[in-house]
Amino acid sequence: MSDDEKCLPNRKKGKFEATHPCDELKRIAKELNCDMTDSQFAKHMDSIDPLSSLRRDFHYPKMKEVLGTDLSLVDPEEDCVYFCGNSLGLCPKNTKKYMDVELDKWAKMGVQGHLQGEGMPWAKCDECLDGDMAKLVGGRPGEVAIMNGLTVNLHLLLISFYRPTPKRHKIMCEGKAFPSDHYTFQSQINLHGYDPESSLLCVEPREGEMTLRMEDILAKIEEEGDSIAVICFSGVHYYTGQLMDMEAITRAGHAKGCYVGFDMAHAAGNVPLYLHDWEIDFACWCTYKYINSSAGCLACIFLHEKHKNNDFPKLLGWWGHRFDTRFEMNNELDLHPGAYGYRVSNPAGLLCPPIKASLEIFNKTSMEEIRAKSKLLTAYLEYRITERYGLTNEMSGNTVEQVDRDFQHVHVHIFTPSDPEQRGAQLSLSFSVDISYVFKELEKRGVICDERKPSVIRISPAPLYCSFQDIHRFMEYLDQALKAAAVTVASEQK
Numbered sequence: 001m002s003d004d005e006k007c008l009p010n011r012k013k014g015k016f017e018a019t020h021p022c023d024e025l026k027r028i029a030k031e032l033n034c035d036m037t038d039s040q041f042a043k044h045m046d047s048i049d050p051l052s053s054l055r056r057d058f059h060y061p062k063m064k065e066v067l068g069t070d071l072s073l074v075d076p077e078e079d080c081v082y083f084c085g086n087s088l089g090l091c092p093k094n095t096k097k098y099m100d101v102e103l104d105k106w107a108k109m110g111v112q113g114h115l116q117g118e119g120m121p122w123a124k125c126d127e128c129l130d131g132d133m134a135k136l137v138g139g140r141p142g143e144v145a146i147m148n149g150l151t152v153n154l155h156l157l158l159i160s161f162y163r164p165t166p167k168r169h170k171i172m173c174e175g176k177a178f179p180s181d182h183y184t185f186q187s188q189i190n191l192h193g194y195d196p197e198s199s200l201l202c203v204e205p206r207e208g209e210m211t212l213r214m215e216d217i218l219a220k221i222e223e224e225g226d227s228i229a230v231i232c233f234s235g236v237h238y239y240t241g242q243l244m245d246m247e248a249i250t251r252a253g254h255a256k257g258c259y260v261g262f263d264m265a266h267a268a269g270n271v272p273l274y275l276h277d278w279e280i281d282f283a284c285w286c287t288y289k290y291i292n293s294s295a296g297c298l299a300c301i302f303l304h305e306k307h308k309n310n311d312f313p314k315l316l317g318w319w320g321h322r323f324d325t326r327f328e329m330n331n332e333l334d335l336h337p338g339a340y341g342y343r344v345s346n347p348a349g350l351l352c353p354p355i356k357a358s359l360e361i362f363n364k365t366s367m368e369e370i371r372a373k374s375k376l377l378t379a380y381l382e383y384r385i386t387e388r389y390g391l392t393n394e395m396s397g398n399t400v401e402q403v404d405r406d407f408q409h410v411h412v413h414i415f416t417p418s419d420p421e422q423r424g425a426q427l428s429l430s431f432s433v434d435i436s437y438v439f440k441e442l443e444k445r446g447v448i449c450d451e452r453k454p455s456v457i458r459i460s461p462a463p464l465y466c467s468f469q470d471i472h473r474f475m476e477y478l479d480q481a482l483k484a485a486a487v488t489v490a491s492e493q494k
Ligand SMILES: *Cc1c(COP(=O)(O)O)cnc(C)c1O
Pocket: 149, 150, 151, 152, 178, 180, 181, 234, 238, 263, 265, 266, 286
């Protein structure tokens, strides 16, 4: 296998315009005169990483904290390997400080804290943050509101944008949408008296493939567009890690008269987004994944400026009413234009401090800078896995469901696209063996990632707080875990 093939397992000639980040890594390794698998290389990459200091803005869990009592395999004082920022981001150190301000305020002044005192006035705590949140996703002032949970927000937006008619009644989404999104689409369709069987249009990957091809999505929009009311994909797919060309999908959908929205749960804080410029109609996302705001924290919506004064149906509440007249309580709705008009309840004063602490860290850099690091980090992970466990050509037909018990010759297939423009931080790995043993062994070594039985783990080196050395350590632990799993399996077979 040539070096190039090793690095880019699925690369087809002429597919990429820009240099693959792996080429950049190789260039640096050559300069250093070392191999990309050397620990020295990872160390050097961390030393030249302009964002490396941001890790210290987070509580990065130690081995002794995540492992409980069995610390036999690790150094208890060492950092764990946290590759689960796609599920729950780490805790920024300032979160507690900002929480304490609000708790103290409540203790000292009770209801007066709504408008007075230190920290954020609770009546406007969301408004203190949505400017920075908008910046993170390429929204303009007034296009973003912080409220509720993600799935609730998707429902609220679909109430406005999904207004089916017998001619145009479909919702188009990806075949394996996140279950919550799938149920949202189904129930919205049911609410309007239509049948998900004929009104929910799921685009599936081609036979034997794991990810969607843009050409197939665009062809489907062209073919079915006249009957589609709303197109709603994930910006980054939770399972495959595929990053969609949102601008192209939006353009194609609009050309057919559809509304186009995205669930940005795995995209916000992961990749740069330009929601306004891409003319996306609506979007929603949670803040506890790459935005590090704590489990179940407040979610967000984006409503494009062009819909600012829409007269779409909405579910209303008092918090959509303009602030100036809200407390006249005369039951005459004076609806705030834009995203604020979609707010229903008053915001949770104690859920805003964590968002503030996280956005503060994002504000030290930019999504473009974060993305530049992220591309290198993920390409390094890809290289290391492919170099060590890459599939030979005969094996590449294996699907996620097929596992064997040959722990001596384990192969790992990365089914996240190898094109860096089609993925964010996450790589989804499919093992040739049952992952449960391996996952347990990884856990024993303080590797925190996500398991999908029987053979998949998803790992996400979040660029704000993960390092190249984390990846190097991960590779060592994975080696150990596979060896230990092989021993377990061999003893079971006897
Ligand atoms: C994480 C995630 C959710 C979770 O929804 P909640 O309402 O926050 O529980 C929904 N959809 C997608 C695509 C997700 O990635």
